Amino acid sequence: MTDKTPVWFITGSSTGFGRELAQQILALGWNAIVTARNADSLTDLVSAYPNNALALALDVNESSQITEGVNAALEKFGHIDVLVNNAGYGYFSAIEEGEDAEIRRQFETNVFGLTALIREVLPSMRERRSGHIINFSSIGGLVAYPALGYYNASKFAVEAISEALSKEVAPLGIHVSIIEPSGFRTDWAGRSVIESQTEIDDYAETAGKLRRGIQAGSGHQAGDPVRAAKAIIQIAQSQEPPLRLLLGKAAYNNALANLDEKRQNFEQWRDVSIGADFPEGE
Numbered sequence: 001m002t003d004k005t006p007v008w009f010i011t012g013s014s015t016g017f018g019r020e021l022a023q024q025i026l027a028l029g030w031n032a033i034v035t036a037r038n039a040d041s042l043t044d045l046v047s048a049y050p051n052n053a054l055a056l057a058l059d060v061n062e063s064s065q066i067t068e069g070v071n072a073a074l075e076k077f078g079h080i081d082v083l084v085n086n087a088g089y090g091y092f093s094a095i096e097e098g099e100d101a102e103i104r105r106q107f108e109t110n111v112f113g114l115t116a117l118i119r120e121v122l123p124s125m126r127e128r129r130s131g132h133i134i135n136f137s138s139i140g141g142l143v144a145y146p147a148l149g150y151y152n153a154s155k156f157a158v159e160a161i162s163e164a165l166s167k168e169v170a171p172l173g174i175h176v177s178i179i180e181p182s183g184f185r186t187d188w189a190g191r192s193v194i195e196s197q198t199e200i201d202d203y204a205e206t207a208g209k210l211r212r213g214i215q216a217g218s219g220h221q222a223g224d225p226v227r228a229a230k231a232i233i234q235i236a237q238s239q240e241p242p243l244r245l246l247l248g249k250a251a252y253n254n255a256l257a258n259l260d261e262k263r264q265n266f267e268q269w270r271d272v273s274i275g276a277d278f279p280e281g282e
Helices: 016-027 039-048 063-077 100-128 149-172 201-216 225-236 249-268 270-274
Strands: 007-010 031-036 053-057 082-085 131-136 174-181 244-247
Touching (some): 007 016, 016 031, 016 225, 031 039, 031 063, 039 053, 131 225, 149 174, 174 249, 244 249
Parallel strands (some): 007 031, 007 082, 031 053, 131 174, 174 244
C-alpha cells in the first residue's frame, strides 16, 4: 500500500474475520468498502465511520452485484488498494454423504465468487500498477480432513488460483497473499456451517467424529480474530508480503506435519517416480 489513506474492499464483513478486519481498518482512519448479503448488518460500521466506510449489499454469487459493488467503490474512493476475499462458509459431509446441490453451492461461493471479484478488481489495479489481493483459504486448503473433503477441495482451489495469480501479477506491482487459519472464535463452525442431511454409520469414527468435535469446540477455539486481523494488516503494510500466511499454532504445526508426510511419501516411492521417465539419452 502506497497511499496515505488506503482503501480496502472486504467481503463477508457482517461477522467473523471480515467484521473484525473492517473494524480495525476503519479505526485506523483508513477507508473500507464493507460488504455482506444483507447491508443492514453493516449499519453500525457506517454510522461510526460515515466518511470512511461504504456499506454494500453483495452476494458473491451474483455477478451484477459484484460489478455494481466495485464500480461504487471506485466512484467513491477512486481506487482499491487491498481486496480481501473473506466471504465463504463450511460444509460438513463425508464424500459419500455429499449432496450435489450443496457441493456446487460450496464451490460457487468459495471459488467462483472469489475469482469473479478478482477479475472485476484487477483492471484498476493493473492500471495503477499497485494493489494487494488477500484470499482467505484455511489450513484445510493445505491439509484435507474427513467430513471436510468438499470444503477442503474448494480451499485447495483457492490455493492454486492464488499461487498462479501471484506469478501473473507480480511483474505488474500487485501482491497476492493466502490466509490459512486453523480454528478461530468465529461463527464458521456454528450458525454459518451447512451439514449434509445424511450421515452414514460406517463413517461415524472418521467424518462423524470430526464433525461432532468441531461443533463441540465452536466458541472455544484457540484462535483470536482480533490478533488475526492485526496480522493481516501487518502483511498488507509489508513491502514484501508473504504468499501464504498461516494463522494459529495448530495451522503452523499441521502444515509442517503435512509437509513432512508428503516428503516421506515422495522419498519412499522416489525410484518408481523417476523410473516413469524414458532412460537418459533416449
